[in-house]
Amino acid sequence: MNELGQYYTESSFSDLLISFISNNNPKKVLELGVGKGSLLKAALQRWNNIDFIGADVDDDNISMLSNEFPNINFYLLNGLSSKLDSKLNLEINSIDVAICNPPYLYIDKNKEVNSIVYNAGLGKSTNYKRLTSDIVFMAQNLILLKSGGELGIILPDGLITSHEFEFFRKQILNNHLLLGIIELPDRIFKKTEAKTFILLIKKGNISKKSYRVPLIKADKDGLILDKIFITSDNLIRRMDYTYHKWQKSTPSLSGKSLGELNVKIQRGKYTKKELTMMNVDFIHTSDLYSNTSSELIFRKNKYENGVIAQKGDIVLSRVGKRCIGTFSIIKKGNVLISDCIYRIQTTEVIRKKIIDALNSDYGKKWMKAHSHGVCAKVISKTDLLNFRV
Numbered sequence: 141m142n143e144l145g146q147y148y149t150e151s152s153f154s155d156l157l158i159s160f161i162s163n164n165n166p167k168k169v170l171e172l173g174v175g176k177g178s179l180l181k182a183a184l185q186r187w188n189n190i191d192f193i194g195a196d197v198d199d200d201n202i203s204m205l206s207n208e209f210p211n212i213n214f215y216l217l218n219g220l221s222s223k224l225d226s227k228l229n230l231e232i233n234s235i236d237v238a239i240c241n242p243p244y245l246y247i248d249k250n251k252e253v254n255s256i257v258y259n260a261g262l263g264k265s266t267n268y269k270r271l272t273s274d275i276v277f278m279a280q281n282l283i284l285l286k287s288g289g290e291l292g293i294i295l296p297d298g299l300i301t302s303h304e305f306e307f308f309r310k311q312i313l314n315n316h317l318l319l320g321i322i323e324l325p326d327r328i329f330k331k332t333e334a335k336t337f338i339l340l341i342k343k344g345n346i347s348k349k350s351y352r353v354p355l356i357k358a359d360k361d362g363l364i365l366d367k368i369f370i371t372s373d374n375l376i377r378r379m380d381y382t383y384h385k386w387q388k389s390t391p392s393l394s395g396k397s398l399g400e401l402n403v404k405i406q407r408g409k410y411t412k413k414e415l416t417m418m419n420v421d422f423i424h425t426s427d428l429y430s431n432t433s434s435e436l437i438f439r440k441n442k443y444e445n446g447v448i449a450q451k452g453d454i455v456l457s458r459v460g461k462r463c464i465g466t467f468s469i470i471k472k473g474n475v476l477i478s479d480c481i482y483r484i485q486t487t488e489v490i491r492k493k494i495i496d497a498l499n500s501d502y503g504k505k506w507m508k509a510h511s512h513g514v515c516a517k518v519i520s521k522t523d524l525l526n527f528r529v
């Protein structure tokens with residue numbers, strides 16, 4: 141990962157983001173992490189006579205843009221500073237529109253960033269297992285926006301889809317008005333596979349009732365492929381088009397979930413590299429080729445207190461791109477599994493139901509809809525326990 145998170149937006153996606161801002165005549169427009177000016181250029185194409193304020197921590201970006209746009213105020217500064225308003229010569233609550241594609245970097249929690257996140261209505265930092273620069277950039281934008289001001293921001297997959305960030309999604313829905321989410325295709329940034337979304341939000345316009353939010357899917361040219369409406373209450377669990385489209389179009393199997401059936405699911409303990417160094421037999425995702433129940437036989441049982449699959453267990457790929465959801469059944473022997481694999485243990489009757497469900501069209505689509513992740517895709521254990529058979 142580039143240490144300043146410098147992945148620049150293609151003009152088609154900048155145009156898309158700007159086209160979704162409803163304000164036709166903003167006066168003050170802010171961009172934190174302005175980079176090489178992709179969003180700025182799209183904004184200048186749409187709006188005449190705006191007072192544009194751009195900032196970045198990279199000297200080269202600021203010099204380049206200052207030469208190209210001599211009439212615009214650019215600031216060389218750290219966007220994570222709690223004194224951003226005075227550094228930008230701005231009042232808080234003063235910006236009409238903020239646009240942003242922030243860096244996606246882990247940052248340490250400290251008093252400064254804790255207060256930024258809290259003041260923006262995104263809750264306490266202690267509620268976040270990990271804090272990332274994208275959350276703090278989003279918070280800075282919200283603080284500087286006026287009430288009713290709009291933010292269009294490109295965010296990583298985790299904030300939109302993972303269980304870890306349900307708290308974040310709840311804060312948005314409780315304290316602001318969510319105008320829409322646009323799911324962007326994979327691999328739109330050079331040198332990263334990050335999956336991203338455009339989040340459109342109005343500061344502070346809290347709706348007491350639940351409301352309908354458009355979830356939109358865009359193609360690789362930044363054109364809209366489809367749009368569905370989901371009520372805000374249903375967006376805490378996940379906010380992505382793919383998941384909700386699947387939920388709407390696929391009736392769930394009527395059976396019980398793996399959790400209700402007390403199925404035991406455990407993830408392997410060691411990485412592929414560690415297991416290779418231990419010189420033991422193990423199963424990794426590359427041993428599970430397709431969604432068919434090929435039966436694996438293992439005889440060696442030399443192991444080092446890792447997670448061991450044995451006769452009758454289902455072993456399922458939990459991480460990967462193409463292999464996610466592929467599985468097999470252990471026919472004989474004991475074998476260690478890598479940390480990219482789940483071991484599923486249950487009775488013979490339930491095992492047969494699980495295998496049928498995993499092999500069904502429903503099962504394959506379920507895996508696709510429930511896998512998420514910024515780079516490699518992952519199926520979480522919580523989701524898998526909700527799989528119905």
Ligand SMILES: C[S@@+](CC[C@H](N)C(=O)[O-])C[C@H]1O[C@@H](n2cnc3c(N)ncnc32)[C@H](O)[C@@H]1O
Pocket residue numbers: 144145146147148149172173174175176177178179195196197198201217218219220240241242243244
């Ligand atoms: C993902 S790039 C996006 C750039 C541009 N907005 C775009 O859409 O192409 C993030 C930008 O944030 C800048 N950046 C990273 N850390 C920063 C910080 N702490 N304060 C201000 N800018 C920062 C990087 O230099 C980079 O230009």
